[in-house]
Amino acid sequence: MGSNRATLADVARRAGLSKTAASMVLNGREGTRLSAEAHQRVFAAAEELGYRPNLAARSLRTRKTATIAFVSDIVATTRFAGDLIRGALDAARERDHVLLITETQGDATFEQYAIEAVLDRQVDGVIYAAMATRRLTVPPAILGGPVVLLNATSSDGLPSVLPDDDRAGRTAANTLLELGHRDAIALIGRNRLKEDDPEVSLAARARLHGIRQALGDADVSLLAECFCTEWLPEHGYAAMRGLLGRSTRPSAVICMNDRLAFGAYQALGEAGLTVPEDISVISFDDDPIAAWLRPGLATTALPHEQMGRRAVELLLDGGVTEPSLVPMPLRRRKSLAPPAQ
Amino acid sequence: MGSNRATLADVARRAGLSKTAASMVLNGREGTRLSAEAHQRVFAAAEELGYRPNLAARSLRTRKTATIAFVSDIVATTRFAGDLIRGALDAARERDHVLLITETQGDATFEQYAIEAVLDRQVDGVIYAAMATRRLTVPPAILGGPVVLLNATSSDGLPSVLPDDDRAGRTAANTLLELGHRDAIALIGRNRLKEDDPEVSLAARARLHGIRQALGDADVSLLAECFCTEWLPEHGYAAMRGLLGRSTRPSAVICMNDRLAFGAYQALGEAGLTVPEDISVISFDDDPIAAWLRPGLATTALPHEQMGRRAVELLLDGGVTEPSLVPMPLRRRKSLAPPAQ
DNA sequence: AGTGGTCGCTAAACTGATTTAGCAGAGCAT
DNA sequence: ATGCTCTGCTAAATCAGTTTAGCGACCACT
Numbered sequence: 133m134g135s136n137r138a139t140l141a142d143v144a145r146r147a148g149l150s151k152t153a154a155s156m157v158l159n160g161r162e163g164t165r166l167s168a169e170a171h172q173r174v175f176a177a178a179e180e181l182g183y184r185p186n187l188a189a190r191s192l193r194t195r196k197t198a199t200i201a202f203v204s205d206i207v208a209t210t211r212f213a214g215d216l217i218r219g220a221l222d223a224a225r226e227r228d229h230v231l232l233i234t235e236t237q238g239d240a241t242f243e244q245y246a247i248e249a250v251l252d253r254q255v256d257g258v259i260y261a262a263m264a265t266r267r268l269t270v271p272p273a274i275l276g277g278p279v280v281l282l283n284a285t286s287s288d289g290l291p292s293v294l295p296d297d298d299r300a301g302r303t304a305a306n307t308l309l310e311l312g313h314r315d316a317i318a319l320i321g322r323n324r325l326k327e328d329d330p331e332v333s334l335a336a337r338a339r340l341h342g343i344r345q346a347l348g349d350a351d352v353s354l355l356a357e358c359f360c361t362e363w364l365p366e367h368g369y370a371a372m373r374g375l376l377g378r379s380t381r382p383s384a385v386i387c388m389n390d391r392l393a394f395g396a397y398q399a400l401g402e403a404g405l406t407v408p409e410d411i412s413v414i415s416f417d418d419d420p421i422a423a424w425l426r427p428g429l430a431t432t433a434l435p436h437e438q439m440g441r442r443a444v445e446l447l448l449d450g451g452v453t454e455p456s457l458v459p460m461p462l463r464r465r466k467s468l469a470p471p472a473q
Numbered sequence: 474m475g476s477n478r479a480t481l482a483d484v485a486r487r488a489g490l491s492k493t494a495a496s497m498v499l500n501g502r503e504g505t506r507l508s509a510e511a512h513q514r515v516f517a518a519a520e521e522l523g524y525r526p527n528l529a530a531r532s533l534r535t536r537k538t539a540t541i542a543f544v545s546d547i548v549a550t551t552r553f554a555g556d557l558i559r560g561a562l563d564a565a566r567e568r569d570h571v572l573l574i575t576e577t578q579g580d581a582t583f584e585q586y587a588i589e590a591v592l593d594r595q596v597d598g599v600i601y602a603a604m605a606t607r608r609l610t611v612p613p614a615i616l617g618g619p620v621v622l623l624n625a626t627s628s629d630g631l632p633s634v635l636p637d638d639d640r641a642g643r644t645a646a647n648t649l650l651e652l653g654h655r656d657a658i659a660l661i662g663r664n665r666l667k668e669d670d671p672e673v674s675l676a677a678r679a680r681l682h683g684i685r686q687a688l689g690d691a692d693v694s695l696l697a698e699c700f701c702t703e704w705l706p707e708h709g710y711a712a713m714r715g716l717l718g719r720s721t722r723p724s725a726v727i728c729m730n731d732r733l734a735f736g737a738y739q740a741l742g743e744a745g746l747t748v749p750e751d752i753s754v755i756s757f758d759d760d761p762i763a764a765w766l767r768p769g770l771a772t773t774a775l776p777h778e779q780m781g782r783r784a785v786e787l788l789l790d791g792g793v794t795e796p797s798l799v800p801m802p803l804r805r806r807k808s809l810a811p812p813a814q
Numbered sequence: 815a816g817t818g819g820t821c822g823c824t825a826a827a828c829t830g831a832t833t834t835a836g837c838a839g840a841g842c843a844t
Numbered sequence: 845a846t847g848c849t850c851t852g853c854t855a856a857a858t859c860a861g862t863t864t865a866g867c868g869a870c871c872a873c874t
Contacts, residue, residue, distance in 0.1 A: 140831060149854090151831080151854090152832085152856095153852090155831070155832060156833095167852065167853090184592070186533070186595070186829085187594050187831090188530075188594075188595055188831090191529045191859095192859045192861085193830085211761070221574070225575075230590050232540075232571055232574075233543075233562070233574045234566075235562050242566070252526070252527070254528070254529055424705075424762075481861060482861090492862090493863080494823065497862090497863095505823095506820085508822065529861090530829090530862090531861050533859090535829090536829085817873085817874085818872090818873085820872105821871100822868100824865105824866085827864075828862080828863080829860105829863105833856100833857085833859105834858095835854105836854085838852095840852105841848100841850080842847105843849100844847080844848100
């Protein structure tokens with residue numbers, strides 16, 4: 133790959149100067165006393181030869197590679213991974229960096245391998261990403277250099293980037309309150325494991341907290357809370373069927389994520405009820421499916437692209453150490469209406 | 474990052490041997506006449522010091538980086554990208570390689586940048602991936618080294634990896650025929666642009682061809698073909714409504730992808746028809762939503778993980794030059810039944 | 815005794831950049 | 845004439861590996 137490229141020595145020779153001079157000019161070094169004419173000749177020579185520096189050689193000397201490692205537990209299983217990566221990719225490009233991507237699959241052996249692979253390549257920093265927002269333990273080996281946690285926190289006090297799930301919870305609840313819903317709001321997606329174990333999820337607890345906060349402020353309490361063992365459509369479906377079997381039908385439902393909401397839609401459809409006339413639905417994530425549903429599902433969007441971008445910025449530009457919370461914007465869609473009289 | 478690592482010189486010193494000897498032993502060079510004892514000492518020293526070679530230094534000399542570039546047009550917009558990358562990542566790890574990921578976003582400037590970035594880093598090869606199966610033109614700059622096209626072909630005769638859409642089309646049609654459907658099969662998702670311009674899509678034409686082939690072999694012709702400007706749920710919805718407005722209701726529908734099928738489901742639900750009792754549905758892609766629909770949607774799966782893996786294998790292990798077609802397995806789900814009597 | 819071959823190992827060159835240390839010449843003051 | 849500073853540039857070391865060329869000791873054979 134890229135065999136016969138011009139080297140710095142070639143450029144220097146063509147410019148009639150030393151490698152030192154050529155290097156200094158091309159790197160725009162301040163305080164050098166090279167003449168304007170020398171600058172000209174070096175730039176011209178580099179241009180003519182199509183010179184591009186050999187980064188392996190450079191990084192051997194400087195210990196910089198302009199490369200960032202993006203180490204994640206699982207990239208494939210969630211569709212959001214792409215957005216996280218895309219945001220990171222964009223920010224990296226703007227700073228002339230490139231992303232080395234590895235995956236640990238939550239397996240200690242793979243993780244070990246991934247860490248060694250990136251350290252061997254002398255990356256300038258590591259973005260350690262989790263696909264579900266959670267707390268995790270960072271392998272000590274990477275602590276020798278800059279690390280940013282993406283969609284995760286740890287007890288190491290490392291800089292981290294998280295979605296603002298708490299505020300999203302308040303947003304969801306307030307949106308319903310503003311429409312006039314009060315004592316007939318139900319919640320689908322309670323889950324002890326997700327709420328209590330930060331190594332499993334931080335989102336569940338934060339969303340729930342935000343929801344309760346907002347409802348509490350308005351002096352409203354939930355009509356019902358449905359527990360779900362997973363946050364998949366089938367569980368949302370079952371939960372909604374359960375709700376419809378009760379004496380009081382809810383006027384609105386908050387689902388802990390869009391997949392649950394999808395299941396809820398299915399149950400409502402089968403029961404012959406329509407969204408939002410009979411029941412309003414609001415949710416979290418902004419999975420693509422939210423826009424595809426009929427009517428479109430209102431939801432607070434996980435700002436994955438923003439988060440990926442922020443992680444790179446924190447890594448390269450430095451900055452705050454307290455967790456960086458990225459807002460989750462509300463996507464208003466047709467699933468919202470005032471309660472039926 | 475990784476500052477005070479032991480160098481080869483450290484290992485050699487500790488083993489009481491030269492750098493040459495240490496290098497040869499650690500690289501397992503054949504034909505060297507170093508004693509068994511020398512081998513022992515080098516291995517022991519390396520182990521004790523936790524020696525890991527500096528890959529920048531190595532690749533400066535060898536021009537190998539154990540790094541593959543994964544250059545794609547768009548990684549984020551389709552959820553399948555993750556699977557493509559995961560497959561490539563796995564295969565790369567098995568061969569002790571790592572993936573450098575860049576994205577061109579279909580923009581010439583970004584592409585130029587991406588190409589330079591990877592060539593500067595002396596990657597051992599390039600996987601050039603498209604997110605929609607199509608024909609594309611490879612930038613000449615990367616032709617200096619090994620290149621594999623992933624989910625794409627070109628006119629350069631480069632090795633390429635594609636899903637076997639033609640066979641998937643036959644599979645879909647044959648599956649319906651075997652259930653007893655004959656003259657009331659409709660097709661949703663015809664699209665001149667996708668069918669006629671290989672730079673837009675190869676899948677549409679191939680799937681259509683496979684479907685026609687299978688039906689033709691059984692001497693069956695399609696009841697109806699619905700054209701859709703895009704392959705999104707809303708278009709599937711509209712198409713299905715159109716079909717239901719006709720005099721003869723289809724007994725089965727083939728949708729060109731799962732998102733169209735999702736829209737079709739919505740229209741069927743609103744019309745009070747049930748899948749599969751009233752109408753069978755079969756489709757392509759195996760989008761996660763196929764499994765979430767009620768009833769589950771039968772579909773032929775895009776083997777993205779397999780394809781990513783195959784691309785790395787072709788790149789590193791060499792091999793065939795004719796396009797490598799990866800089979801699309803049928804996922805049988807509840808959306809299939811014999812036609813109503 | 816001289817020649818040749820094998821064994822076990824090493825010195826030094828090489829990859830392509832950056833960086834340190836310093837040299838030659840001009841200008842100026844003493 | 846001497847010393848000093850400033851200007852404009854370069855030689856050589858350095859990063860951490862791989863690779864080439866070859867050295868000294870020992871043995872066997874004629």
